[in-house]
């Protein structure tokens with residue numbers, strides 16, 4: 001059994017989408033077109049974890065020229081609590097820092113206690129007094 005963390009490639013999209021579909025707390029899976037456009041811009045920051053070539057973890061990340069952002073972190077249930085998510089976050093963080101990101105932001109639902117515990121363990125803290133605004 002060998003675990004490998006690597007840059008996410010377009011060839012990983014199908015397996016990553018399947019992982020997201022079976023993972024709680026991820027929400028809608030992007031269309032293939034939106035996903036490949038995201039990777040074309042940000043593939044250097046996104047990471048995939050594979051156990052013997054099978055996708056067991058995924059993390060999207062982006063850089064806007066100032067800040068880095070993380071999205072859709074997921075690890076297959078059978079592979080949790082082995083440091084896989086922490087490993088992907090560490091690798092993506094290194095790439096974002098090298099690109100010049102001075103801060104990395106992410107959103108977590110208040111109801112997702114385990115994700116909050118994970119991110120707090122990685123050194124992230126809730127930015128008090130800030131609301132996320134959005135529209136369609």
Ligand SMILES: CC(C)(COP(=O)(O)OP(=O)(O)OC[C@H]1O[C@@H](n2cnc3c(N)ncnc32)[C@H](O)[C@@H]1OP(=O)(O)O)[C@@H](O)C(=O)NCCC(=O)NCCS
Nearest residue numbers: 025073074075080081082083084085086114115117118121
């Ligand atoms: C959150 C998630 C990605 C963590 O993946 P993981 O590979 O199991 O995480 P790691 O093994 O790297 O955990 C590192 C540390 O984070 C903390 N942590 C991780 N999962 C935790 C949980 N369920 N409860 C409390 N703390 C947790 C622990 O401190 C852990 O270290 P430890 O195992 O030595 O105690 C995974 O549970 C998951 O896919 N959840 C569903 C999707 C989701 O909610 N994604 C986040 C969206 S913001």
